[in-house]
Ligand code: CP
């Protein structure tokens with residue numbers, strides 16, 4: 001049995017298999033052929049943070065695969081009143097077939113997985129957002145960016161960390177530009193550099209958004225204020241001055257460059273209204289691809305369990 005906690009737990013060919021499954025199932029879904037790959041299975045979805053895309057895509061996804069989704073907000077289950085993660089894991093995993101968790105520390109997710117009898121999927125932690133990055137990879141392929149150079153501009157957060165692992169393992173070039181004081185976690189960067197060596201990826205880390213964006217195929221960013229950091233907003237907005245992806249910055253990328261954003265987006269902060277709307281097709285294709293990419297992941301995990 002395998003869990004989907006972070007991209008670095010997988011080889012390039014394993015991630016590729018998930019992407020291939022996602023593509024196949026997306027084609028079937030578009031033809032309204034709903035193949036019951038996960039017939040009668042239940043996916044429990046535990047949310048300790050808010051969500052629009054993750055909730056709707058997992059719940060719809062499992063339903064379209066022939067199963068059912070259980071939305072469990074920590075506000076409503078005993079976890080929110082202090083029942084330990086390991087007890088929650090031992091109870092829920094005896095009743096359902098797969099679990100998705102959105103939580104704070106990666107260690108909480110790992111604790112759940114350690115005690116779970118069924119595969120556990122990371123639906124976002126403070127450190128990583130791997131299902132989003134599988135989605136972003138699928139979206140880049142669909143837009144013809146098969147061996148892209150990508151610029152990530154902004155906070156060295158969960159999205160940046162998962163971009164590092166994706167680029168390293170799938171073997172493409174990633175340039176990260178953050179303000180000073182908002183760098184990616186050093187250990188994660190080091191691990192990504194190691195993986196990049198193994199798979200032929202290329203990672204550079206810096207502080208200059210213009211340098212990072214110049215000549216790239218894909219520009220991406222994320223909110224400056226992640227869930228749980230709301231009290232830091234004023235300081236962050238001041239510190240991220242100069243890091244908005246606007247027309248001037250984007251014009252340095254290749255003329256056919258695409259723009260990705262995991263959403264929710266805050267216009268006038270990490271991205272300008274103009275750039276967001278000019279690239280709405282890419283952004284909302286990316287949002288839709290959450291549904292398809294995660295189906296690929298769930299079916300892969302189900303098959304891995306049977307091996
Ligand atoms: N991108 C993403 O994970 O969106 P939600 O927070 O709405 O799930």
Ligand code: NVA
Pocket residue numbers: 124125126157158159222223225226227262263264
């Ligand atoms: N970095 C953001 C991503 C939201 C999908 C957060 O953690 O809130």
